[in-house]
Amino acid sequence: MKAQKHIMTMLVDNEPGVVSRVAGLFSGKGFNIESICGSPTHNPEVSRITIVTRADAPVIEQIEKQLRKLINVLKLRSLNGPHCVRRELALVCIPVKPEQRPEVLRIVDLVGGRVADAGLNHLIVEVSGEQEEIETAIRLLEPYGIKKLARTGPIGLIREPK
Amino acid sequence: MTGAQILLRMLAEESVDTLFGYPGGAVIDIYDELARSEIRHVLVRHEQAAVHAADGYARARGTVGVCLVTSGPGATNSVTGIASAYADSIPLVVLTGQVPTHLIGNDAFQEVDIVGITRPCTKHNYLVPSVDQLAPILKEAFHLARSGRPGPVLVDIPKNVQSARTLFRPPAPLRARPYAAVSEPHAGQLRTAARLIQTARRPLIFAGGGVIRAGAAPELTRLARRFRIPVTCSLMGLGAFPGDDPLFLGMLGMHGTYAANLSTGACDLLLGVGVRFDDRVTGKTDAFAPQATIVHIDIDPTSIRKNVPVRVPLVGDCRVSLERLNDLLDDPPGDALEEARREWLARIEEWKTCRPLCYRTDGTIKPQQVVETLYELTRGEAIITTEVGQNQMWAAQYYRVRHPGHFITSGGLGTMGFGLPAAIGAQIACPEKTVVDIAGDGSIQMNIQELATAVQYRLPVKVVILNNGCLGMVRQWQELFYGGRYSATCNNAQPDFVKLAEAYGAFGLRAERPEEVLPVLERGLSLPGPAILDFRVTPEECVYPMVPAGAPITEMLLV
Numbered sequence: 001m002k003a004q005k006h007i008m009t010m011l012v013d014n015e016p017g018v019v020s021r022v023a024g025l026f027s028g029k030g031f032n033i034e035s036i037c038g039s040p041t042h043n044p045e046v047s048r049i050t051i052v053t054r055a056d057a058p059v060i061e062q063i064e065k066q067l068r069k070l071i072n073v074l075k076l077r078s079l080n081g082p083h084c085v086r087r088e089l090a091l092v093c094i095p096v097k098p099e100q101r102p103e104v105l106r107i108v109d110l111v112g113g114r115v116a117d118a119g120l121n122h123l124i125v126e127v128s129g130e131q132e133e134i135e136t137a138i139r140l141l142e143p144y145g146i147k148k149l150a151r152t153g154p155i156g157l158i159r160e161p162k
Numbered sequence: 163m164t165g166a167q168i169l170l171r172m173l174a175e176e177s178v179d180t181l182f183g184y185p186g187g188a189v190i191d192i193y194d195e196l197a198r199s200e201i202r203h204v205l206v207r208h209e210q211a212a213v214h215a216a217d218g219y220a221r222a223r224g225t226v227g228v229c230l231v232t233s234g235p236g237a238t239n240s241v242t243g244i245a246s247a248y249a250d251s252i253p254l255v256v257l258t259g260q261v262p263t264h265l266i267g268n269d270a271f272q273e274v275d276i277v278g279i280t281r282p283c284t285k286h287n288y289l290v291p292s293v294d295q296l297a298p299i300l301k302e303a304f305h306l307a308r309s310g311r312p313g314p315v316l317v318d319i320p321k322n323v324q325s326a327r328t329l330f331r332p333p334a335p336l337r338a339r340p341y342a343a344v345s346e347p348h349a350g351q352l353r354t355a356a357r358l359i360q361t362a363r364r365p366l367i368f369a370g371g372g373v374i375r376a377g378a379a380p381e382l383t384r385l386a387r388r389f390r391i392p393v394t395c396s397l398m399g400l401g402a403f404p405g406d407d408p409l410f411l412g413m414l415g416m417h418g419t420y421a422a423n424l425s426t427g428a429c430d431l432l433l434g435v436g437v438r439f440d441d442r443v444t445g446k447t448d449a450f451a452p453q454a455t456i457v458h459i460d461i462d463p464t465s466i467r468k469n470v471p472v473r474v475p476l477v478g479d480c481r482v483s484l485e486r487l488n489d490l491l492d493d494p495p496g497d498a499l500e501e502a503r504r505e506w507l508a509r510i511e512e513w514k515t516c517r518p519l520c521y522r523t524d525g526t527i528k529p530q531q532v533v534e535t536l537y538e539l540t541r542g543e544a545i546i547t548t549e550v551g552q553n554q555m556w557a558a559q560y561y562r563v564r565h566p567g568h569f570i571t572s573g574g575l576g577t578m579g580f581g582l583p584a585a586i587g588a589q590i591a592c593p594e595k596t597v598v599d600i601a602g603d604g605s606i607q608m609n610i611q612e613l614a615t616a617v618q619y620r621l622p623v624k625v626v627i628l629n630n631g632c633l634g635m636v637r638q639w640q641e642l643f644y645g646g647r648y649s650a651t652c653n654n655a656q657p658d659f660v661k662l663a664e665a666y667g668a669f670g671l672r673a674e675r676p677e678e679v680l681p682v683l684e685r686g687l688s689l690p691g692p693a694i695l696d697f698r699v700t701p702e703e704c705v706y707p708m709v710p711a712g713a714p715i716t717e718m719l720l721v
C-alpha cells in the first residue's frame with residue numbers, strides 16, 4: 001500500500017499538556033508528523049490542532065481512531081479533498097542584491113506573495129496558499145539562495161453549504 | 163473541608179473501601195485524614211506492589227482498584243504497575259502526591275513530572291491545579307477508569323492542594339465526553355455476524371480479557387453451548403469460558419494447545435470477542451486463520467483491524483453484543499450444516515486426543531505435575547495469580563480456570579513480580595477464597611518483600627514456587643534458538659525460600675521428589691496463614707507446545 005499525505009484537524013481542550021498528548025501519541029506509536037500547528041479558537045476553552053501525516057490507508061485509520069480515544073480530543077476531521085479550504089503561510093528570507101530586486105519582485109508578484117521585510121541586501125517574502133503553491137514559490141525563489149525559511153504547516157476548515 | 167478530606171469523601175462516594183498505598187512527605191496530609199477514616203488502608207512494602215495489589219483487587223472483585231503513593235520515587239515506582247494495568251485494561255485510580263504547586267518545575271525534593279511520565283501508559287491523567295478542581299477531577303477519573311475499555315487513570319495531587327480549604331460541593335454531572343464508548347453495536351453488522359455464525363461450517367470462538375471485563379462470560383458460554391461452537395481463549399481470556407467444558411480447546415497462541423492452534427488454522431469463521439489479536443496469539447499474521455472470515459467484537463475501535471483484517475467489526479460492549487447475537491440467533495443450523503458441524507467437532511476431538519498437553523516423567527518433580535495436582539486439590543475453584551515466564555504458561559495450560567476473574571496474570575506487559583502483590587489484592591477482595599500465586603524462583607524475588615504485607619494483614623495467600631533454579635523462559639529460548647548459550651539465566655545464587663518465608667513470619671514448605679508434591683500441597687493449602695511452597699522441579703523442563711516467534715501458529719514444537 002502506498003503512503004499518502006493526509007491532513008487532519010481536531011478541536012481539543014485548551015489545557016496544559018494537550019499538545020504533548022497528541023504529539024506523544026504519534027511518537028509513541030511510530031506515526032509520522034510532517035507538520036503540526038496548534039492555536040486558540042474563538043472559544044477560550046477549545047484549541048485547534050492541525051496535523052499533516054504521511055502513511056498508508058490502514059495506518060491513517062489507526063491514527064484517527066487513536067486520536068479519537070484521547071480524552072482531550074473533542075472532534076476530529078480530515079481536511080483532504082475539495083470540500084475543504086486549506087492554507088499555509090511561509091516566510092522566505094532571501095539575499096537580494098539591489099540589481100536583482102526587480103526580477104525577484106516579479107516572482108513575488110507571480111506567486112501572489114508580499115514583501116514582509118526589505119533591506120539593502122535581503123527580502124523577506126510572505127506567501128500563503130495551498131501547500132503546492134508554497135512549494136512553487138519556494139522553488140522559484142531557491143535560485144537566489146534561501147537564507148531562512150519558516151512555514152506554518154497547513155491549517156484548514158471544511159466549507160459550509162453554499 | 164481540606165483537599166485531603168474531599169479526597170476521602172469522594173472515595174467514599176465511589177464506594178471505595180480499600181486503598182493500597184505507601185506513605186511519604188507529599189501525601190502525609192492524606193494519611194493524616196486516612197487514620198480517621200473508615201477506608202481500609204493496606205500498607206504494602208513497595209509502591210509497585212501497591213499498584214499490582216489494587217490491580218489484583220480490581221480483577222477479583224470487578225471494581226475499580228485504588229492506590230496511593232507519594233511524589234518522586236513513590237510515583238516512579240508505581241509506573242510498572244500502571245503500565246501493567248494499562249496493557250491489561252484494568253480499571254485503577256492511582257493517586258500520587260506532588261510537591262506544592264509553587265515548587266513544581268523547580269526540581270524540588272522528590273519532584274518528578276509523573277503526569278508526563280505516565281502519559282503513554284494511562285488512559286488519562288490529571289495534575290490537580292487547585293482544591294476546587296479536586297472533586298470534579300476525581301469523579302471524572304473514576305468514570306474514565308471503569309467506562310469503555312477500562313484502564314488506569316492517574317491523579318497527581320500537590321501537597322498544598324491536599325491542605326487547602328474550600329467549601330465542598332458535590333461535583334456536577336460529568337460533561338459529555340466525545341470519547342464515550344459505544345456499548346450498542348451496529349444493527350446491520352450484528353445481522354451480518356449472526357448470518358455468518360448461522361451458516362458457518364467450522365466456527366470457532368476466540369475469547370479474551372474483554373469478555374471478563376464486560377461481565378460477558380455467561381452470555382459467551384450460552385452462545386457457545388447453544389450452538390455447540392468450540393471456544394479458545396487468549397491468556398487474558400482464561401476463565402471467560404469454563405476450562406473443564408468439553409467445548410473448550412485451551413489457550414491459543416505461542417504456548418497454545420495443539421487443538422486450539424490447529425482449529426484456528428482450519429476454522430471458516432472466527433468470532434473474536436474482547437481480544438486484540440496480539441502477536442503472542444497470532445504468530446505470523448499473514449498465516450493466521452487463513453480460511454476464516456473474522457468477526458470481531460470489541461469496545462475499543464482501535465483494536466479492530468489493528469493486527470488482522472476483520473470482515474465484520476462489531477464495536478460495542480461484549481456483553482451487549484453477545485446478548486444481541488443470542489437474541490438474533492434462534493434457529494439451529496439446517497441438516498446439511500448440522501453434519502458439517504458434527505464433523506468439525508469430531509476433527510477437533512481428534513486433535514485434542516492425539517496431541518493433548520503432556521509431559522514426560524523422569525523421577526524429578528515436573529512443574530506441570532505441581533499445577534495439575536493443585537488444580538485437582540482445589541477443584542479448579544481457587545483464584546490463581548501468576549508471575550511471568552514458564553510458571554505463567556504452565557499455570558495457564560494446566561490450571562483449567564472455571565470462572566471469570568479467577569486467573570489473574572500480567573498478560574500484556576508480562577511483569578515479573580506481579581503475582582504476589584496481585585494475590586494479596588485478590589485475597590483482600592475475596593477473603594473466603596483460596597488464592598494461590600503460581601511463581602517461579604526468578605519472578606518471586608522481584609516483589610518478595612510483600613510477604614511482610616501478607617503476614618501483617620493475615621492474608622493466607624499461598625505462593626507455589628516452581629523452582630527450577632534458573633530464569634526458565636529465557637533459558638528455554640536460549641536452548642531452542644540460541645545454541646544452548648545460557649547467558650545470565652542459570653547458576654544464579656538463590657535464597658533458601660523456606661527459611662525466607664519463616665524469616666518473614668510465614669510458613670515455608672519444600673518438596674524435592676514427585677511423591678512429595680501432593681502432601682506438600684495438601685499441607686500448604688490447609689495452613690491458616692501465608693506460605694511459600696518451594697517445589698524443586700526439573701531445571702531443563704520446557705513449555706510445549708511452542709510456536710517460534712514469527713512462525714504461523716499451526717507450526718508448533720511439541721514434546
